[in-house]
Amino acid sequence: MDDRECFDRLDSTASDTEDLFEHFERRTAADRTYHALPNARHGIERGTVVVEDTVVRGYPKIPRILVLDTGIPTFFENKLAVEEKLDGVNVRIANVNEPLAFTRSGYICPYTTARAKELLAPNEFFCDHPEQMLCAELVGPETPYTTHDYEEIDSHTFCVFDIRDCESGKPLSVSDRRRLCVEYGFPQPRLFGRYRPPQAVDGVRDAIETLDAAAREGVVMKTLHGEKMAKYTTESQHHEELAYAFSLPFDRGREFVFSRLVREAFQAAEFEADDDQLRERAHRLGEAILLPMVETIRDAANDKSIGERFTVRGSPQQIDALLEHLYDQSLTLEIDEITRENDEQTVEFVKVAEATRDQIHYYLEHGIHRD
Amino acid sequence: MDDRECFDRLDSTASDTEDLFEHFERRTAADRTYHALPNARHGIERGTVVVEDTVVRGYPKIPRILVLDTGIPTFFENKLAVEEKLDGVNVRIANVNEPLAFTRSGYICPYTTARAKELLAPNEFFCDHPEQMLCAELVGPETPYTTHDYEEIDSHTFCVFDIRDCESGKPLSVSDRRRLCVEYGFPQPRLFGRYRPPQAVDGVRDAIETLDAAAREGVVMKTLHGEKMAKYTTESQHHEELAYAFSLPFDRGREFVFSRLVREAFQAAEFEADDDQLRERAHRLGEAILLPMVETIRDAANDKSIGERFTVRGSPQQIDALLEHLYDQSLTLEIDEITRENDEQTVEFVKVAEATRDQIHYYLEHGIHRD
Numbered sequence: 001m002d003d004r005e006c007f008d009r010l011d012s013t014a015s016d017t018e019d020l021f022e023h024f025e026r027r028t029a030a031d032r033t034y035h036a037l038p039n040a041r042h043g044i045e046r047g048t049v050v051v052e053d054t055v056v057r058g059y060p061k062i063p064r065i066l067v068l069d070t071g072i073p074t075f076f077e078n079k080l081a082v083e084e085k086l087d088g089v090n091v092r093i094a095n096v097n098e099p100l101a102f103t104r105s106g107y108i109c110p111y112t113t114a115r116a117k118e119l120l121a122p123n124e125f126f127c128d129h130p131e132q133m134l135c136a137e138l139v140g141p142e143t144p145y146t147t148h149d150y151e152e153i154d155s156h157t158f159c160v161f162d163i164r165d166c167e168s169g170k171p172l173s174v175s176d177r178r179r180l181c182v183e184y185g186f187p188q189p190r191l192f193g194r195y196r197p198p199q200a201v202d203g204v205r206d207a208i209e210t211l212d213a214a215a216r217e218g219v220v221m222k223t224l225h226g227e228k229m230a231k232y233t234t235e236s237q238h239h240e241e242l243a244y245a246f247s248l249p250f251d252r253g254r255e256f257v258f259s260r261l262v263r264e265a266f267q268a269a270e271f272e273a274d275d276d277q278l279r280e281r282a283h284r285l286g287e288a289i290l291l292p293m294v295e296t297i298r299d300a301a302n303d304k305s306i307g308e309r310f311t312v313r314g315s316p317q318q319i320d321a322l323l324e325h326l327y328d329q330s331l332t333l334e335i336d337e338i339t340r341e342n343d344e345q346t347v348e349f350v351k352v353a354e355a356t357r358d359q360i361h362y363y364l365e366h367g368i369h370r371d
Numbered sequence: 372m373d374d375r376e377c378f379d380r381l382d383s384t385a386s387d388t389e390d391l392f393e394h395f396e397r398r399t400a401a402d403r404t405y406h407a408l409p410n411a412r413h414g415i416e417r418g419t420v421v422v423e424d425t426v427v428r429g430y431p432k433i434p435r436i437l438v439l440d441t442g443i444p445t446f447f448e449n450k451l452a453v454e455e456k457l458d459g460v461n462v463r464i465a466n467v468n469e470p471l472a473f474t475r476s477g478y479i480c481p482y483t484t485a486r487a488k489e490l491l492a493p494n495e496f497f498c499d500h501p502e503q504m505l506c507a508e509l510v511g512p513e514t515p516y517t518t519h520d521y522e523e524i525d526s527h528t529f530c531v532f533d534i535r536d537c538e539s540g541k542p543l544s545v546s547d548r549r550r551l552c553v554e555y556g557f558p559q560p561r562l563f564g565r566y567r568p569p570q571a572v573d574g575v576r577d578a579i580e581t582l583d584a585a586a587r588e589g590v591v592m593k594t595l596h597g598e599k600m601a602k603y604t605t606e607s608q609h610h611e612e613l614a615y616a617f618s619l620p621f622d623r624g625r626e627f628v629f630s631r632l633v634r635e636a637f638q639a640a641e642f643e644a645d646d647d648q649l650r651e652r653a654h655r656l657g658e659a660i661l662l663p664m665v666e667t668i669r670d671a672a673n674d675k676s677i678g679e680r681f682t683v684r685g686s687p688q689q690i691d692a693l694l695e696h697l698y699d700q701s702l703t704l705e706i707d708e709i710t711r712e713n714d715e716q717t718v719e720f721v722k723v724a725e726a727t728r729d730q731i732h733y734y735l736e737h738g739i740h741r742d
Binding site: 063064065066067068069070071072074075230246249254255257258261262264265266268269272278279281282283284285286287288289290291293294297298301363364365366367368369 | 436438617628629632640649657658662665668669736
């Protein structure tokens, strides 16, 4: 496709081709060259990709409700569906002659592609619906990007939460999408219910309490046509993310931490009417902050690895392709353990958090900083 | 004094007068015009002031020890004195025909000047030592800048922790300074002891435990000549500052919060060998973060004032001059209560935290943000 056609099909707010395409990055993967938009620009979502004759639209950013009581009725005018939001990696699986899996920021991930082919077997779906893409969360303890544990998942799985027109990004309605997932056997997130906005406040609150008790992430609310979305998360999710951030304090941005503390405080102000409950919650929050940070400092003092530990599973070719893909992104990896059973390899590795490792070692040795 | 003379006397690393003086701000107070350096530049400390024929050197930034065990022996080669660091406002009182009090960032504060004249009566000292300045902490519940409570202070007092050459900033030795404070009746900070570096680790730790139990700030360590300094603070101080920051979450920078969490974690890693103690500490930390933030959200929901509350005491003229000085700095004040007894006024006011107030009101009304 030539530049002009591509520009027209992307339907951006940019004034001309150059104005738009200067923001795209040229990348290669598995003998394919593609162009990806690393950040949202000119009305085009982050992670939008042009590969050969196909446009794969990025997944839109979902606004976050901070206060259920005012947020839901202010944001939603019409009936909404409340579905579980899973803690994993958002990937789009699109049909580019073959199924390819794209990460949120528009990388073709060879490992995720291979797993998607195996676990979702999407060929029949793409045969019937070549213009659609599957938007799915890759979840489970064995993925190369996230490690949230779900009781029901031993290794990893995909959960299809959206089906969208690949080029325009227009979603199917909630009911059409859920029907198709059943038809093609795709796992999909739990549906808590459909509510008018005033009733949704209690509906979401009940769902959140159920999910929080099981240490799960939260919900996404969507109008029934699927166009308008908002998310809301549990206390346990906020604490899990803070624990993660404070286990690598010099690698995660100050903004990351601050935004999670803000959502935690607004939820506490809305949910915890009882002072003792609020105090208990504050104790859990304090543990989420201090214990991981102290553990990391002690690990550094004992010369242990500082970073995130992942386990992945696949054929030797798939594992090699994944590691190459990660090295391409300039990550420093420590490969710890490789086991092989029949054709399947299991690899444990650490993505080294260099800033945290180096900063803590510096402070431990010199004991001082000028602030 | 002309520019060239001033440049020479400042003894900076700047290449010429313009290079240095472009960083100075012109200010006026009580019919005086003066020039102040709002940020450290060219080897000149922040808050350095040129007023008429006098150079008033800024107070140097004190490096912070993060890990006592390595920090003290790395930083100090020679014997050091360990003195209490008080939580108040760092002011310099210099003799410019009359005693004037300068804030850390180089403002002449009329209120602090008046209080210093009254409480320290420094005229005799300046008569004997015209070239020196008193570096003092203004502390107590009744000051316009800080509100840390000390059991022994009802209103406010000055504590002289340094005496320095006004122009060069060169300090007196610890023993000369302490002797002069006794001679002229200036209150001064507690001296915990003089130690060689290896012994200072335990000395500081004992002092910190004593101070922490009384919810006091921490210590400053100084070589006996007074030239080299480092500070170290208590858990209760970290928590107090975090509670303050999270009571005004959108006014205090992310950096403020983060740096205090880092010092807290390094101290916890060094001090809390016992897991249960570490967990208890985490609970206190969580309370310091969540409870003030939730309280501020609820205050905003109930349309209460959002900001810091201060009480000051003085003659009507002193109070007027202070309020004018604060308005000059573009602060929004809510004056709540004025009482008068004989010649003395007591005024309560709130420095309004506009960013926090507006941001929280926005979230409470709209319930959503896009992050």
